[in-house]
Amino acid sequence: MNTPSRPRLKSIAPTPDQPPAADQAPPRTTVGEPKGAARKGVPSALRPDPHPGDDRYPIAWLAISSPRYGHMPTATSRCECGWDQRAIGHAQVRALIEAHAAHRTTCPLRNPREGRAAA
Structure with missing residues (x-):
């Protein structure tokens, strides 16, 4: 009797008993190290504000419009204190x-009342 021939199999790699080691990350650049044009002495586009704030801001607005x-x-007419008025027509505007x-x-x-009395 002849032994039946076995079909050809692909090679089967042995199953590892431990997970593979992680890949190494590429080296990072140092924090604060100049890059590109900054390394060559080119001035930065971010400059300090030439007009520093003086703690003033608008609190009242008057908007007038006439289409044609x-x-x-x-x-x-609006104000942050709660004043809110509207007008239509020449005389009312x-x-x-x-x-x-x-x-x-x-x-x-x-015109705060407290500040005048305290001064």
Whole structure:
């Protein structure tokens, strides 16, 4: 009797009993080391602000618009103290402009009462 021939098999690698070692990471650049043009002495694009803030900011706005000549103008006056007025038409817009200017003297944010009494 003849022994049946075995079919050809691909080579089977032995199963490892431990996981493979991790790949080594490439070396990192040192923190603070100049790169590219900075290494050659080119000035940086980030410069200090030439206009430092003086702690002032807007608190009231007056917006006036008229789409075309001959159309009704509109205006809005707003302040952070809660003042919020709107006007439509020539006469009302003029009155709102005057009221906005008068509000500057009475606004509690622009003219705090405590500071005057303390001084």
